Amino acid sequence: DTEVTQTPKHLVMGMTNKKSLKCEQHMGHRAMYWYKQKAKKPPELMFVYSYEKLSINESVPSRFSPECPNSSLLNLHLHALQPEDSALYLCASSQENVPYGYTFGSGTRLTVV
């Protein structure tokens, strides 16, 4: 299995809702990432988990809350989002200490209304 699977593919939520994005990989990768991508822009890093511990937080607002329950799963909990948070959210994984590349999921298209 050489995939990163993200669910849901599309999500529409109100500004008072609480929702979660999920990401799963079974490649044995020990680093997992959340990226945010706005239209016509490159992906921007949000969070990095290394061996299930948060290692990088790129000053992301607290309305985004990441969680790594185990080495295969990565969640992004969303609460009180703003319309400007509408974007494509991409999950990625990579192997630690081995110079392999990054594998990305197909993303969750989030719309905040």
Place this chain on the structure above:
Amino acid sequence: KQEVTQIPAALSVPEGENLVLNCSFTDSAIYNLQWFRQDPGKGLTSLLLIQSSQREQTSGRLNASLDKSSGRSTLYIAASQPGDSATYLCAVSYNQGGKLIFGQGTELSVKP
């Protein structure tokens, strides 16, 4: 500041042409460089990974080169096809398990 630049921003070519996409990076101490393809509204598909010790990588009609000393990489696409139409992103990392720094991408359109 570590930055990645891609030129051109957009490119339109007739089917069958060979083409070159360019990527430059300001800090040459990269760990590796990766080229991705992104179709509209979709995730990123990895095309080629070049480790810092390598000069080039090939996969089918694609060839990527790396010149660390000059801070440049090129992606060569041979005999382009309409199915190659997509945005191509270059990204560098400076350590394993760290941040990928992306260029702005080149939007490629191959006309039949």
